[in-house]
Amino acid sequence: xxxxxxxxxxxxxxxxxxxxxxxxxxxxxxxxxxxxxxxxxxxxxxxxxxxxxxxxxxxxxxxxxxxxxxxxxxxxxxxxxxxxxxxxxxxxxxxxxxxxxxxxxxxxxxxxxxxxxxxxxxxxxxxxxxxxxxxxxxxxxxxxxxxxxxxxxxxxxxxxxxxxxxxxxxxxxxxxxxxxxxxxxx
Amino acid sequence: xxxxxxxxxxxxxxxxxxxxxxxxxxxxxxxxxxxxxxxxxxxxxxxxxxxxxxxxxxxxxxxxxxxxxxxxxxxxxxxxxxxxxxxxxxxxxxxxxxxxxxxxxxxxxxxxxxxxxxxxxxxxxxxxxxxxxxxxxxxxxxxxxxxxxxxxxxxxxxxxxxxxxxxxxxxxxxxxxxxxxxxxxx
Numbered sequence: 030x031x032x033x034x035x036x037x038x039x040x041x042x043x044x045x046x047x048x049x050x051x052x053x054x055x056x057x058x059x060x061x062x063x064x065x066x067x068x069x070x071x072x073x074x075x076x077x078x079x080x081x082x083x084x085x086x087x088x089x090x091x092x093x094x095x096x097x098x099x100x101x102x103x104x105x106x107x108x109x110x111x112x113x114x115x116x117x118x119x120x121x122x123x124x125x126x127x128x129x130x131x132x133x134x135x136x137x138x139x140x141x142x143x144x145x146x147x148x149x150x151x152x153x154x155x156x157x158x159x160x161x162x163x164x165x166x167x168x169x170x171x172x173x174x175x176x177x178x179x180x181x182x183x184x185x186x187x188x189x190x191x192x193x194x195x196x197x198x199x200x201x202x203x204x205x206x207x208x209x210x211x212x213x214x215x
Numbered sequence: 216x217x218x219x220x221x222x223x224x225x226x227x228x229x230x231x232x233x234x235x236x237x238x239x240x241x242x243x244x245x246x247x248x249x250x251x252x253x254x255x256x257x258x259x260x261x262x263x264x265x266x267x268x269x270x271x272x273x274x275x276x277x278x279x280x281x282x283x284x285x286x287x288x289x290x291x292x293x294x295x296x297x298x299x300x301x302x303x304x305x306x307x308x309x310x311x312x313x314x315x316x317x318x319x320x321x322x323x324x325x326x327x328x329x330x331x332x333x334x335x336x337x338x339x340x341x342x343x344x345x346x347x348x349x350x351x352x353x354x355x356x357x358x359x360x361x362x363x364x365x366x367x368x369x370x371x372x373x374x375x376x377x378x379x380x381x382x383x384x385x386x387x388x389x390x391x392x393x394x395x396x397x398x399x400x401x
């Protein structure tokens with residue numbers, strides 16, 4: 030059975046997008062990022078992806094994900110309202126819109142992933158639900174060298190007791206991106 | 216002329232103390248920390264320290280700072296109300312209580328530091344004032360491997376535009392502490 034990995038990119042002050050909702054400042058290095066070891070490793074180990082409706086909607090044309098998204102695996106989109114038009118799929122990349130919560134999304138993703146990992150794309154709400162439900166085994170946070178000063182916080186109102194982590198690895202990536210891998214102590 | 220370095224320790228979710236105001240969870244490694252290169256280097260390069268009233272009050276007995284505090288240098292305490300009893304001093308460690316704001320505290324500390332650096336102990340309010348006033352040259356953040364989930368945030372309500380940083384160095388310290396050094400791009 031694979032692990033459930035919560036992955037996210039944030040500014041050093043904890044924001045995953047800026048005041049206008051744009052993630053662009055945090056992904057100015059996207060082309061270079063795809064060539065880095067942590068992302069290559071993640072792509073290789075990931076058997077299914079869970080993302081929130083916002084991450085899905087961020088793709089300008091969801092039909093293009095089928096051929097181009099980093100993760101060519103089954104994708105489980107947590108949403109209250111599936112889109113009217115089911116986006117294009119391939120044999121590898123399929124979409125399942127999950128309307129009954131994060132536990133269900135992770136459970137379905139685990140089944141799809143088999144021995145591989147489930148990667149949860151940590152836009153804020155999905156990440157928070159995943160942490161609150163105690164479903165993540167690892168937390169992978171990329172810190173970008175900037176203070177966004179406003180926007181959506183990755184870790185907001187968790188309403189939980191403290192969570193201990195164990196640092197597994199730190200990797201300095203191009204463009205000042207620092208990749209921190211933690212095991213979540215349960 | 217030395218630099219102004221804003222230093223702080225926070226959990227990965229950005230808190231500098233827990234719900235009860237305690238910093239203990241973030242400094243369980245204090246004894247080991249004193250033996251680490253980044254702190255030794257900071258002690259060697261620091262000619263004066265600026266701290267807020269809360270950091271000062273955190274010393275159980277301020278009189279003990281004179282002999283034991285890591286930084287045996289002039290200390291400038293930003294406060295609205297100097298304590299009634301001036302704490303004990305030595306030739307090296309003196310206290311100046313600054314009541315006319317962060318600019319004044321940094322200016323006085325720079326004079327005292329001469330060619331050496333001014334280290335600003337980044338409890339939240341002091342750090343925020345220092346960033347807002349554009350007075351810091353570098354930001355040194357230690358990230359501890361935990362989600363505190365509540366407490367006081369290091370970066371809160373800055374009310375500023377984005378601030379670009381340049382990653383200078385990343386050091387993995389014991390107890391899962393990760394030291395990130397950034398230059399503040401002005």
